[in-house]
Amino acid sequence: xxxxxxxxxxxxxxxxxxxxxxxxxxxxxxxxxxxxxxxxxxxxxxxxxxxxxxxxxxxxxxxxxxxxxxxxxxxxxxxxxxxxxxxxxxxxxxxxxxxxxxxxxxxxxxxxxxxxxxxxxxxxxxxxxxxxxxxxxxxxxxxxxxxxxxxxxxxxxxxxxxxxxxxxxxxxxxxxxxxxxxxxxxxxxxxxxxxxxxxxxxxxxxxxxxxxxxxxxxxxxxxxxxxxxxxxxxxxxxxxxxxxxxxxxxxxxxxxxxxxxxxxxxxxxxxxxxxxxxxxxxxxxxxxxxxxxxxxxxxxxxxxxxxxxxxxxxxxxxxxxxxxxxxxxxxxxxxxxxxxxxxxxxxxxxxxxxxxxxxxxxxxxxxxxxxxxxxxxxxxxxxxxxxxxxxxxxxxxxxxxxxxxxxxxxxxxxxxxxxxxxxxxxxxxxxxxxxxxxxxxxxxxxxxxxxxxxx
Amino acid sequence: xxxxxxxxxxxxxxxxxxxxxxxxxxxxxxxxxxxxxxxxxxxxxxxxxxxxxxxxxxxxxxxxxxxxxxxxxxxxxxxxxxxxxxxxxxxxxxxxxxxxxxxxxxxxxxxxxxxxxxxxxxxxxxxxxxxxxxxxxxxxxxxxxxxxxxxxxxxxxxxxxxxxxxxxxxxxxxx
Numbered sequence: 200x201x202x203x204x205x206x207x208x209x210x211x212x213x214x215x216x217x218x219x220x221x222x223x224x225x226x227x228x229x230x231x232x233x234x235x236x237x238x239x240x241x242x243x244x245x246x247x248x249x250x251x252x253x254x255x256x257x258x259x260x261x262x263x264x265x266x267x268x269x270x271x272x273x274x275x276x277x278x279x280x281x282x283x284x285x286x287x288x289x290x291x292x293x294x295x296x297x298x299x300x301x302x303x304x305x306x307x308x309x310x311x312x313x314x315x316x317x318x319x320x321x322x323x324x325x326x327x328x329x330x331x332x333x334x335x336x337x338x339x340x341x342x343x344x345x346x347x348x349x350x351x352x353x354x355x356x357x358x359x360x361x362x363x364x365x366x367x368x369x370x371x372x373x374x375x376x377x378x379x380x381x382x383x384x385x386x387x388x389x390x391x392x393x394x395x396x397x398x399x400x401x402x403x404x405x406x407x408x409x410x411x412x413x414x415x416x417x418x419x420x421x422x423x424x425x426x427x428x429x430x431x432x433x434x435x436x437x438x439x440x441x442x443x444x445x446x447x448x449x450x451x452x453x454x455x456x457x458x459x460x461x462x463x464x465x466x467x468x469x470x471x472x473x474x475x476x477x478x479x480x481x482x483x484x485x486x487x488x489x490x491x492x493x494x495x496x497x498x499x500x501x502x503x504x505x506x507x508x509x510x511x512x513x514x515x516x517x518x519x520x521x522x523x524x525x526x527x528x529x530x531x532x533x534x535x536x537x538x539x540x541x542x543x544x545x546x547x548x549x550x551x552x553x554x555x556x557x558x559x560x561x562x563x564x565x566x567x568x569x570x571x572x573x574x575x576x577x578x579x580x581x582x583x584x585x586x587x588x589x590x591x592x593x594x595x596x597x598x599x600x601x602x603x604x605x606x607x608x609x610x611x612x613x614x615x616x617x618x619x620x621x622x623x624x625x626x627x628x629x630x631x632x633x634x635x636x637x638x639x640x641x642x643x644x645x646x647x648x649x650x651x652x653x654x
Numbered sequence: 655x656x657x658x659x660x661x662x663x664x665x666x667x668x669x670x671x672x673x674x675x676x677x678x679x680x681x682x683x684x685x686x687x688x689x690x691x692x693x694x695x696x697x698x699x700x701x702x703x704x705x706x707x708x709x710x711x712x713x714x715x716x717x718x719x720x721x722x723x724x725x726x727x728x729x730x731x732x733x734x735x736x737x738x739x740x741x742x743x744x745x746x747x748x749x750x751x752x753x754x755x756x757x758x759x760x761x762x763x764x765x766x767x768x769x770x771x772x773x774x775x776x777x778x779x780x781x782x783x784x785x786x787x788x789x790x791x792x793x794x795x796x797x798x799x800x801x802x803x804x805x806x807x808x809x810x811x812x813x814x815x816x817x818x819x820x821x822x823x824x825x826x827x828x829x
Binding site: 209210211214336342345346350351354355357358361362365366369372373376377380381396397398399400401402403404405406407408409410411414415418421422425429630633634637 | 691713734757770774785
């Protein structure tokens with residue numbers, strides 16, 4: 200239980216085990232795919248209904264102009280930060296325990312961003328008008344407002360999505376070459392041959408690869424911070440009560456890392472079982488992820504308290520009213536639910552016995568993400584319900600089934616993309632696990648604890 | 655004289671490293687160390703010590719990409735804002751620097767990432783055609799040394815590989 204991974208795993212076995220995941224997953228895989236498709240069906244049905252009937256069916260109105268769509272958009276953007284944390288930040292910190300699990304975290308980043316992007320379209324209602332959001336001049340040569348955080352948002356998310364896809368792909372090239380060399384002829388072999396770009400693992404290729412991976416990782420860290428800071432600016436740069444808060448950008452970034460880490464635990468447990476990765480996604484690695492999540496949850500709790508304190512002592516009565524309204528008004532059950540799931544439930548992770556208890560961790564990780572989704576909803580909705588002017592107040596608004604259906608379906612969409620990716624591409628990085636095994640066995644040899652290994 | 659390729663496979667880095675060290679120490683007529691390629695399933699930390707320093711230029715692409723991305727963004731945005739010069743701005747600048755910095759920053763990163771990857775492809779020689787000799791074992795668990803030399807040097811090269819316990823030696827006529 201003390202070692203992250205066995206040091207005597209033969210390299211050929213690593214290839215074999217991971218390649219097997221591309222062929223024969225457990226039956227649960229197909230159950231997940233079926234459920235995901237059913238969820239997408241619900242969302243597509245709701246979207247068609249909304250598209251044909253009009254945005255009124257979502258019960259959004261003049262007060263509640265953003266609703267669940269933008270709350271969920273922020274949730275999915277936040278979820279995407281896990282890949283950057285595991286791939287880039289921990290890579291720079293030489294935390295090699297991340298190696299067996301960073302690939303799927305990177306995939307999570309990419310698919311979360313894709314899911315978030317869908318909500319911009321759904322929120323627009325008139326999907327065919329999407330091109331209005333692109334920065335190009337109108338027929339009167341008036342350009343979009345480059346001083347608006349909404350435009351920054353579009354640019355930041357495009358940059359983050361394209362950089363994440365590149366980072367995921369570049370990091371996968373050596374593994375794609377392994378797939379190319381080992382998969383039997385067919386469409387997969389053609390795909391891997393094309394994507395591997397003729398990689399042969401030469402010293403020249405490895406040298407360039409190392410520098411490139413490190414450089415893109417260095418770029419991704421400030422990028423991830425800027426993306427969620429800019430999303431926070433959508434709120435903080437407005438004058439609305441409850442949003443105009445200095446600590447919003449770091450609060451959003453901490454929330455993003457938090458929900459991402461919680462999602463990593465959920466998917467870690469699912470992938471470990473579905474693809475039989477027990478030997479690579481080990482309990483000590485799960486324990487480290489749980490501890491990391493606990494640490495971030497405490498940062499998030501601290502920033503939450505900072506936010507409440509700055510509102511309470513800030514002498515802005517309207518903001519204070521919104522805070523009181525959150526805690527005692529119509530949204531109180533959800534606000535307290537957010538506090539419970541986000542700050543109380545993670546205390547479970549402080550206990551050693553639960554840090555490797557898979558059923559407990561599975562439930563806790565899902566509750567954490569429920570809390571983080573509620574957090575986004577509690578940022579968006581109460582301010583609209585209880586703004587500056589009493590004649591704009593709308594305390595009775597409740598999102599329609601159309602909004603709920605589309606939010607529900609987005610989880611199916613994410614699950615489908617993610618599970619298909621894990622079936623088509625290696626979700627454990629073979630070459631990095633080999634490096635991990637190699638370095639650890641070398642370290643053991645130096646310490647006189649040599650174990651019998653291939654290398 | 656026609657040239658041939660030889661690929662030797664080894665079980666570990668120590669033996670492959672020793673073979674390369676011997677090739678470096680023993681001059682073989684018709685063979686140059688520049689014609690040696692090491693292939694491995696992982697990036698070995700000691701490879702540079704064995705092969706000697708070979709500079710990588712990817713970071714220059716990064717620098718150029720970042721600067722170009724940032725400049726392109728700043729001037730595109732400022733250029734479009736400058737088209738408002740005839741409008742009343744209420745004393746505010748035509749080209750406001752703080753908000754423009756945000757988009758410049760994003761494009762700085764975007765340009766850096768895109769051009770870094772372009773640099774990677776150029777520096778790593780990708781996309782590439784398959785080498786004259788290739789073994790899938792190299793992507794699994796063996797270390798390969800691919801050399802190119804005159805026909806007269808082949809016997810000496812093979813002898814060096816055999817001395818260092820090469821698992822397998824493949825030979826093929828070069829172009």
